[in-house]
Amino acid sequence: MRKTDLYVRVSTDEQADKGYSQRNQEEVLRRYCEINSIQVRNVIYEDHSAKTFIRPEWKKLETNLKKYMSKIDLVLFTKWDRFSRNAGDAYQMINKLRSYGVEPQAIEQPLDLSVPENKMMLAFYLAAPEVENDRRALNTFHGMRRAKKEGRCLGIAPLGYKNLRSDDGKKYIGIKEPQASLIIWAFKELGKGILAADQVRQEVNRKGLVCSRANFWMLVRNPVYCGKIFIPKYKDEDAHFVPGLHEPLISEPLFYKVQDLLDGKKRKERIRTTIEVKENFPLRGFLVCPHCDRMLTGSASKGMYSLYYYYHCVSPCKFRYRADKLNVIFEEELQKYIPHPAIEDLYKVILNDLYKRRTRQQENGTKDIAEQIDKLNARLSKARELLLSETIEGREYKEIKTECENKINRLEAELSEASGRQNNSRTISNLLNVAVNVLSRLDLIYKEGDIRKKREIISSIFPEKICFDGTEYRTFRVNEAARLMFLFNSELWNKKNRKKDDFSLLSGLVASPRIELGSKV
Numbered sequence: 121m122r123k124t125d126l127y128v129r130v131s132t133d134e135q136a137d138k139g140y141s142q143r144n145q146e147e148v149l150r151r152y153c154e155i156n157s158i159q160v161r162n163v164i165y166e167d168h169s170a171k172t173f174i175r176p177e178w179k180k181l182e183t184n185l186k187k188y189m190s191k192i193d194l195v196l197f198t199k200w201d202r203f204s205r206n207a208g209d210a211y212q213m214i215n216k217l218r219s220y221g222v223e224p225q226a227i228e229q230p231l232d233l234s235v236p237e238n239k240m241m242l243a244f245y246l247a248a249p250e251v252e253n254d255r256r257a258l259n260t261f262h263g264m265r266r267a268k269k270e271g272r273c274l275g276i277a278p279l280g281y282k283n284l285r286s287d288d289g290k291k292y293i294g295i296k297e298p299q300a301s302l303i304i305w306a307f308k309e310l311g312k313g314i315l316a317a318d319q320v321r322q323e324v325n326r327k328g329l330v331c332s333r334a335n336f337w338m339l340v341r342n343p344v345y346c347g348k349i350f351i352p353k354y355k356d357e358d359a360h361f362v363p364g365l366h367e368p369l370i371s372e373p374l375f376y377k378v379q380d381l382l383d384g385k386k387r388k389e390r391i392r393t394t395i396e397v398k399e400n401f402p403l404r405g406f407l408v409c410p411h412c413d414r415m416l417t418g419s420a421s422k423g424m425y426s427l428y429y430y431y432h433c434v435s436p437c438k439f440r441y442r443a444d445k446l447n448v449i450f451e452e453e454l455q456k457y458i459p460h461p462a463i464e465d466l467y468k469v470i471l472n473d474l475y476k477r478r479t480r481q482q483e484n485g486t487k488d489i490a491e492q493i494d495k496l497n498a499r500l501s502k503a504r505e506l507l508l509s510e511t512i513e514g515r516e517y518k519e520i521k522t523e524c525e526n527k528i529n530r531l532e533a534e535l536s537e538a539s540g541r542q543n544n545s546r547t548i549s550n551l552l553n554v555a556v557n558v559l560s561r562l563d564l565i566y567k568e569g570d571i572r573k574k575r576e577i578i579s580s581i582f583p584e585k586i587c588f589d590g591t592e593y594r595t596f597r598v599n600e601a602a603r604l605m606f607l608f609n610s611e612l613w614n615k616k617n618r619k620k621d622d623f624s625l626l627s628g629l630v631a632s633p634r635i636e637l638g639s640k641v
Contacts, residue, residue: 123159124194125181126150129166129202145198152196152227161192170205171253173213182216190221200226200242201249210246268349271365278344279303279331280369293366300369302329303345307370310340310378317382340382346375358522361529372533400429400443402574403450408585409433415585418443431588446588453592454563457581459556468552489535493528500524 128145142165153160162184168175173182185192195217197203203224204210214233217224225231229245231238264274273293277283280300281293306324309315315323321336331339343350343361347368353359401418409416412435420427429443459467500521507517558565566577578586 121157121159122193123161123191124153124196125161125185125192126153126163127166127178127181127195127197127202128163129168129170129175129197131167131169145202148198149196149227158194158196170201170203170249172206173204173209185217185220185222192220192222195222195224197224197226199228200245202226204246205249205253207243207246207250265351265354268351269362271349271363273344273349273364273366278342279329279335279339280345281366295367295369299329302327303339304369306336307340307345307374307378310381311374313381340378343375345369346372348372348375358518360525372529372536376530376533399571400447401431402447402571403431403578403586405575406578406582406586407431408587409435409437409439410587411437411439441588449588449592451563451566454566454577454581457559458562459559461560468549468556471552471555472549486535489531493531493535496524496528496531 126146126149128142128149130142130145146163149163150160152158162181164177164181166175166177168177173179181195185195200210203226204213214224223233226245231242231245233239233242267274272291273281277293277296280296280303282296283291284294285291302324305327306320306329309320309323310317317337317340318333321331321333324336325331339345344364344366345368347364347366348361349364351357351360351362398418400420404418405415407416408414412433414433414435416431416433416439418429418431420429422428430440431443431446432438432440503512503517503520503524506512507514562577566574569577
């Protein structure tokens with residue numbers, strides 16, 4: 121009596137088809153074996169595509185047939201498309217099975233392969249399901265491409281979005297909180313150009329967004345977040361972007377700015393606020409030694425009853441100062457930049473005037489951007505004329521078109537952002553009120569803030585190194601707004617005390633002439 125293994129296969133999209141169900145196939149195969157007196161050894165159930173023979177259960181069956189070579193006569197299945205949907209791979213597998221002494225056979229499409237003419241029928245049985253499979257895949261591909269061109273985001277929604285279905289049954293993606301807000305924060309931080317991408321990822325992970333390094337890199341490169349859908353190149357159609365139907369999380373200018381920073385096209389501004397420090401050393405990374413001009417560090421010294429914290433230099437000059445006392449002196453220094461109530465209105469008027477001047481410059485910048493867009497459109501039109509006159513080839517035209525369209529997209533995004541800034545000029549009065557209110561409480565905000573907030577305040581006022589010589593602070597440059605406030609306060613108090621103008625005490629602006637910078641005493 122001949123022995124056989126029964127091979128029962130369904131793919132995921134065939135599960136619902138009653139004619140392809142595993143129970144139906146097994147029942148038909150067993151009935152055939154009973155009628156033809158064939159002994160069934162094993163029944164192999166497969167739930168995998170037949171595009172290749174890299175299938176878990178088939179690999180096990182192949183290993184078993186090789187192990188018990190010539191002890192199994194047949195491998196039975198219902199139709200040849202259950203065996204394979206790839207004609208080339210099928211011929212190779214048939215020859216391999218024959219080398220094991222096994223004959224593959226479809227009971228509903230039986231063929232005697234010892235008859236040469238039957239190989240023509242075998243080719244038809246194998247090619248028909250492959251053609252059907254290819255046609256189905258092509259229809260799916262064109263359908264998905266058409267949906268993308270209409271602005272739909274397909275597949276699993278990216279992080280920050282969720283898959284939804286409208287009343288008419290169409291699928292779309294909607295914003296998912298709190299992930300969306302964290303992603304917006306991440307893009308804004310990257311756009312500042314201060315922190316590296318992985319530092320932003322670690323920070324946003326601490327805030328609650330679970331994202332690996334590789335996934336975060338793909339996230340910040342995904343144009344979906346600025347409302348764009350990417351259409352890849354296909355045949356003669358170039359790759360391009362289309363507006364999405366979903367709500368964007370960030371603006372196009374911010375997205376392009378982040379891409380330029382990640383690509384290294386824009387210089388990242390490295391500041392010392394990225395240094396991880398303890399609560400006792402908010403000034404670490406900002407202070408330099410008054411003797412050797414090296415950066416001061418901070419550490420704790422164990423006393424008899426407790427720890428004592430010091431800022432100190434690591435060079436032989438051995439400069440050292442109690443951290444708590446130096447921190448208190450710095451808090452007193454901050455009070456110099458708190459606006460006096462008498463000049464708050466004057467401060468607002470001056471800042472408002474400065475803002476209007478810069479707005480005029482932005483208007484000129486908007487005109488420049490519009491002129492650049494017009495020039496690129498003119499260049500594209502000229503290239504089109506050259507193509508029609510056969511002066512340039514189609515390949516050259518495509519390169520010019522791609523280059524111009526990419527530049528136009530970015531310039532249009534910049535133009536939109538610049539126009540938005542001009543529209544927001546009406547809110548400058550409210551912003552100034554908020555800013556002055558914050559400045560009036562600068563010392564309290566600094567005292568009550570955490571270490572990150574303190575270092576943000578320090579870096580915003582003192583963009584360069586700070587030197588403490590044991591008595592007072594001095595720096596080479598101060599933020600322009602802080603410098604203006606310092607001058608206002610100094611002038612006001614000089615008038616009140618009827619003193620002459622004496623700027624030699626403005627240690628926050630420039631060092632006193634009697635102190636030599638960057639050299640040992």
